[in-house]
Amino acid sequence: AEVLSGLLYKLKNSPPNRYACLVAENDQESSKQLVGVIDVTVMRDQDVLQHLPDEAQEYLYISGIGVSNAFRRMKIATALLKACDKISNLWGYEFLALRAYEEDLGARTLYTNAGYQLVSKDPPWT
Secondary structure, eight states, X not given: OHHHHHHHHHHHHSOTTSEEEEEEEOOOGGGOOEEEEEEEEEEOOXXXXXXXXXXXXXXXXXXXXXXXXGXXXXXXXXXXXHHHXXXXXXXXXXOEEOOOOTTOHHHHHHHHHTTOOOOOOOOOOO
């Protein structure tokens, strides 16, 4: 419920071309259901911008992606990422960023296979 209210708030309060929430549905007419979701927003975080070329002042950030367990390994997450790439081009942003936990090999493999590349790592906890 908390995640849903956050998404609804962003949808209602974000200016055009600054936030999008995309959904994937199964294509069975008899039981249409939400099977995946991704949200992307324009950001200016200096921790990310420092890894981009100097002329970059903003970038698109994928702040969340999820696919229902029953629909995983069907390229739904890849399709959602590609849709964000299209939004990035449509809105005129050259860079699209996301974060993944180092130990989340599945997510890192997904992002690498989708064409994303590692630009920095967070320092280890001490």
